[in-house]
Amino acid sequence: MSANLQGAMEDLITVFYKYSGKEGDKYxxxxxxxxxLLHEELSEFLAGPNEASVVEKIMTDLDENKDGEVDFQEFVVLVAALTVACNEFFVDSIKNANK
Structure with missing residues (x-):
């Protein structure tokens, strides 16, 4: 895990390209x-019996240009949304602990 923002950005890019292009477009x-990618990198977010429908919903939501694939820019939207959700959970947990 990176200790700085630049490292986190590099990690994000590396993770995306680790999974992209194994079939078809490498980008x-x-x-x-x-x-x-979701199963290997974000398995805690997919836990549950409806994993296939969750992946389908994520794919549909991310695929802004409706080309049936997710490019890096579309992928970053997912990461940003999950990061915001995790931050809100973290902040709420801290607030509740201080009550």
Whole structure:
């Protein structure tokens, strides 16, 4: 894990390209690649019996240009949204602990 913002950005790019291009366009994630990335990197967010429908919903929500794939810019939207949600949870937890 990176200790600075530049390192975190490099890690994000590295993770994306680790999964993209195994099939088809090397600069985009198809549904199978996205599922593998989510399963390997964000498994706690996918836990549950409806994993397939969650992946489908994420794919649909991220695929802004409706080309059936997720490019890096679309992927960053997911990471940003999850980061905001985690931050809100963290802040709420701190507030509740201080009450």
């Amino acid at each position: 985009k994630l198809n549904k199978k690649e996205l599922k593998n």
